[in-house]
Amino acid sequence: MALWITDSDPIELRPNATDDDLQAIIRAVYRQVLGNAHVMESERLASAESYFKNGDITVRGFVRAVAQSDRYRALFFDNSYAYRYIELNFKHLLGRAPQDQTEIAEHVQLYSSQGYEAEIDSYLNSEEYQLNFGENIVPYYRGGATIVGGKNVGFNRTFTLMRGYATSDGGTPAKLISDVAGNLPTKIKSLTCGSGAASNRGKRFRIAITKASFGPRVTQSNTTFEVAYSQLSQKIQNIQKTGGKILSITEVA
Numbered sequence: 001m002a003l004w005i006t007d008s009d010p011i012e013l014r015p016n017a018t019d020d021d022l023q024a025i026i027r028a029v030y031r032q033v034l035g036n037a038h039v040m041e042s043e044r045l046a047s048a049e050s051y052f053k054n055g056d057i058t059v060r061g062f063v064r065a066v067a068q069s070d071r072y073r074a075l076f077f078d079n080s081y082a083y084r085y086i087e088l089n090f091k092h093l094l095g096r097a098p099q100d101q102t103e104i105a106e107h108v109q110l111y112s113s114q115g116y117e118a119e120i121d122s123y124l125n126s127e128e129y130q131l132n133f134g135e136n137i138v139p140y141y142r143g144g145a146t147i148v149g150g151k152n153v154g155f156n157r158t159f160t161l162m163r164g165y166a167t168s169d170g171g172t173p174a175k176l177i178s179d180v181a182g183n184l185p186t187k188i189k190s191l192t193c194g195s196g197a198a199s200n201r202g203k204r205f206r207i208a209i210t211k212a213s214f215g216p217r218v219t220q221s222n223t224t225f226e227v228a229y230s231q232l233s234q235k236i237q238n239i240q241k242t243g244g245k246i247l248s249i250t251e252v253a
Contacts, residue, residue: 010133010140012059012138013025013059014136022052022053025052025059025138026049026062028138029062029063029138030044030066032063032092033093033139034075034092035075035092045065045066045069048066049062051065059133059135059136059138060134060135060136063093063124063138064124067089067092067120067123067124068116068117073116082111083104086098086104086107086108086111086119089107089119089123090103090123093120093129094123094129094132094139095132095139095141095142096141107119204226205226205227205228206225206226207224207226207239208222208224209224210222210223210244210245211223211245
């Protein structure tokens with residue numbers, strides 16, 4: 001099993017989609033927005049699904065309906081502290097972790113002053129959402145490639161939140177509160193499954209990066225590294241310190 005989820009293949013609504021295609025998108029939205037929580041038949045949003053299948057709302061509209069539903073609110077708002085709730089909104093709706101305390105504080109203030117729906121809308125109406133997902137792509141975890149305008153410190157934070165489709169986001173405390181509040185680096189931790197540890201220590205990972213060279217002219221060069229798990233965190237830090245941008249991180253052994 002991988003240490004984290006690398007970038008997914010985007011699931012997109014295309015012209016002339018079949019009923020099977022539409023059902024696949026509906027399932028993908030539930031899985032992404034509800035953080036892998038099981039959805040019983042009685043909890044499905046029948047009206048929103050119908051609007052989507054009839055073309056009355058886009059994928060983004062259906063994402064909005066799920067994120068503003070009583071189910072989402074019960075799972076992630078009613079039983080969570082503000083930091084965890086906002087942390088999960090970033091994960092579910094933008095496919096990344098919050099980058100710094102400023103982002104967290106902005107959303108805490110927004111929720112406090114304008115309420116639940118305005119907080120959800122702020123992600124879905126953002127330029128970042130539109131640039132990455134538009135109207136017809138299901139949001140997905142953007143953990144394995146550099147995010148335009150993002151900070152390199154966001155890699156480890158995003159990886160900390162993305163623990164695989166075998167895990168659910170419900171009922172867990174905030175994972176990044178200390179690191180984000182203190183502007184500290186986030187350490188990569190090995191993944192555990194069930195009662196036994198699924199150790200990554202014997203595995204190797206390939207890191208693809210791009211780096212600018214400055215001379216008579218500025219050039220970009222791509223490089224790859226293969227490192228053991230024990231070297232992974234330090235290698236990422238070294239790349240960040242020397243100005244490299246990570247394109248992807250994949251498990252090779």
